[in-house]
Amino acid sequence: MTSESLQPQGAPARRTVVAAVGAAGLAVALSACGSDDSSSSGSATTQNGSDVGGGAAAGSSGDVLARTSDIPEGGGKILAKEGVVVTQPVKGQFKAFSSKCTHQGCAVSGIAGGVISCPCHGSQFSAADGSVKKGPATQPLPAKNITVSGDEIKLA
Template identity: 60%
Template sequence: MTSASPKPVAGPARRTVVAAAGAAGLAAALTACGSGDDSSNSSSVSGSSGTAGSTGGTASQDTGSGTSGSGGGDNAAAGSGTALAKTSDIPEGGGKIFKDQGVVVTQPTKGTYKAFTSKCPHAGCAVGSVANGVIVCPCHNSQFSVTDGSRKAGPATTGLTAANITVSGDEIKLA
């Protein structure tokens, strides 16, 4: 019996090589897009009750008692937390962005205050403005509701994450 000589091993097809190179380039581009502004907005939203992902991201003003809205989690005492603003600083139907704290605070209706992380879930950019009932990300024009942070328009597929705040008298604090 004679042994058969080994057959030459063919390398990957040209299409396979080109497709793999394209996929690697796309992955690199998507990674770069997702991390573009993260370094300037890396501050986490935290307080005595946890991080930005905590439940209980709403607070309502209630005759100065600092009661919390529909959150359900443990809320900080009225005297604790990082002071953000006076209630008069937040326009009704609009809001204000606090870049250093990484949050946006809104007042969807008179006397009701909400807070969300200011990081867009699409590409990680910081939201840039609040007007006409929406929070707008300048990078790709994703828009979010001032009422609940839900996605209204743009490439983002999810809404903004709720952040915990407390309202005591005329002061808004991170919880």
């Protein structure tokens, strides 16, 4: 007699339960590294990590992402809701990149010393061009097209 024939009628087989638990565990593990919805990345930060917020409606083409005065020279601002990092590598030069780490999709969390950092596995990217400065990421942060008009920075 098999163990499945000893189960009450309508009860799931042991194999089914084990597979379901394994799939749920895998989903939790994957979401921990690839989620853009983590509370640690829910606000924008400046070079020193202080909270500066972000516009709720900003991010679609033509909407103001930030003001030039919000972006420190040599640093930047992470706009978590918009999925964008805006940097000012040198005075008056503004760049924008995806805020999603190319290693496993975690949201980057800080900008200091010309480096954009990912908290999940330690990848670091250049604030000037998005290139990888330290792995495990092997691909640069994708550039975003922006326009600067007066003191407004917008997605192009």
